[in-house]
Amino acid sequence: MRHDGRLSRMLHVLLHMEEQKRPMTSDEIAGMLGTNPALVRRTLAGLREGGYVVSERGHGGGWMLGKPLSEMTLRDVYDAVGAPEIFALGLADDQPQCLVEQAVNMALRQSLDEAKALLLRRFAEIRVSDLRDDFAARAAALGIIPGMSCADA
Amino acid sequence: MRHDGRLSRMLHVLLHMEEQKRPMTSDEIAGMLGTNPALVRRTLAGLREGGYVVSERGHGGGWMLGKPLSEMTLRDVYDAVGAPEIFALGLADDQPQCLVEQAVNMALRQSLDEAKALLLRRFAEIRVSDLRDDFAARAAALGIIPGMSCADA
DNA sequence: CCGTTTCGTAACTTATCAAGTTTCAAATAA
DNA sequence: TTATTTGAAACTTGATAAGTTACGAAACGG
Numbered sequence: 541m542r543h544d545g546r547l548s549r550m551l552h553v554l555l556h557m558e559e560q561k562r563p564m565t566s567d568e569i570a571g572m573l574g575t576n577p578a579l580v581r582r583t584l585a586g587l588r589e590g591g592y593v594v595s596e597r598g599h600g601g602g603w604m605l606g607k608p609l610s611e612m613t614l615r616d617v618y619d620a621v622g623a624p625e626i627f628a629l630g631l632a633d634d635q636p637q638c639l640v641e642q643a644v645n646m647a648l649r650q651s652l653d654e655a656k657a658l659l660l661r662r663f664a665e666i667r668v669s670d671l672r673d674d675f676a677a678r679a680a681a682l683g684i685i686p687g688m689s690c691a692d693a
Numbered sequence: 694m695r696h697d698g699r700l701s702r703m704l705h706v707l708l709h710m711e712e713q714k715r716p717m718t719s720d721e722i723a724g725m726l727g728t729n730p731a732l733v734r735r736t737l738a739g740l741r742e743g744g745y746v747v748s749e750r751g752h753g754g755g756w757m758l759g760k761p762l763s764e765m766t767l768r769d770v771y772d773a774v775g776a777p778e779i780f781a782l783g784l785a786d787d788q789p790q791c792l793v794e795q796a797v798n799m800a801l802r803q804s805l806d807e808a809k810a811l812l813l814r815r816f817a818e819i820r821v822s823d824l825r826d827d828f829a830a831r832a833a834a835l836g837i838i839p840g841m842s843c844a845d846a
Numbered sequence: 847c848c849g850t851t852t853c854g855t856a857a858c859t860t861a862t863c864a865a866g867t868t869t870c871a872a873a874t875a876a
Numbered sequence: 877t878t879a880t881t882t883g884a885a886a887c888t889t890g891a892t893a894a895g896t897t898a899c900g901a902a903a904c905g906g
Contacts, residue, residue, distance in 0.1 A: 544865095595882060598874025601875090640828060662803075749902095
């Protein structure tokens with residue numbers, strides 16, 4: 541099955557965005573993610589609606605944080621990118637009136653719902669700034685000076 | 694993302710299989726699932742390897758349980774259908790050497806792993822026969838006589 | 847033996863949707 | 877006005893479970 545990498549990618553972008561004082565263009569970000577600017581704009585649009593980033597058009601424009609990383613949880617970002625389907629496992633719906641299928645789906649749904657609740661609870665506990673802190677700690681342990689660049693733009 | 698309905702479907706099949714004394718043909722099962730026999734054979738092949746079902750060729754052949762439903766857990770069936778990918782959420786791997794991406798993925802992976810562990814633990818706790826029992830209880834509550842047919846073949 | 851049933855399996859097509867792409871209009875600043 | 881940059885629509889691509897087609901092999905009945 542195909543994977544949905546929007547949450548992962550947007551977190552990556554947010555962390556890099558924090559270091560930059562100036563706005564980052566969709567082009568720069570696309571280069572960072574190995575993709576193209578239209579996709580970046582499409583995905584960041586969701587974050588803009590939540591106020592997590594702001595965008596400006598024209599010369600000198602681009603994307604900047606709309607609030608501190610300490611005020612966003614992974615859950616917030618997950619919701620902002622459209623709360624994508626979490627599971628690749630699905631329930632059959634071939635025979636909706638079949639009591640057997642209903643029993644199977646009910647049991648599976650219960651387990652899946654528990655797992656989903658746990659996951660979203662964890663996401664809600666983690667601030668995006670925690671990732672930055674973890675990163676900084678690991679970088680320090682490796683003896684790496686700050687400036688956490690990618691194969692940056 | 695596409696859903697993987699193999700676990701759900703095979704549980705459905707196993708429960709129906711228990712009621713039948715005679716072998717069920719791939720054709721019958723396909724009719725029950727609203728699909729075709731080749732797909733049924735392909736998917737049941739995994740269950741056969743685990744000994745959960747047995748197949749016989751030729752006239753009067755088909756598929757039958759290889760062991761009682763009380764000796765199979767949802768986890769067993771999940772593994773038997775190939776332990777499909779559980780999550781639709783994926784981790785980016787565009788910049789594997791980027792410490793930021795690593796920090797993001799590490800955090801996401803930890804939460805996903807916890808959720809996966811919980812799910813598989815639940816699956817391991819539920820016997821396939823429990824589903825049949827739940828079903829029977831619900832059917833009784835609804836005043837339905839046994840014989841838990843689908844839009845059966 | 848022969849014909850029918852049924853599984854075994856390989857090879858191919860389809861459906862789905864995030865990802866990727868192309869393109870142009872609109873807005874902003876120099 | 878010209879270059880830059882987002883906004884957004886419309887389209888193609890890629891991955892893969894599902895679905896399909898086809899045929900060989902095995903088992904049984906007559």
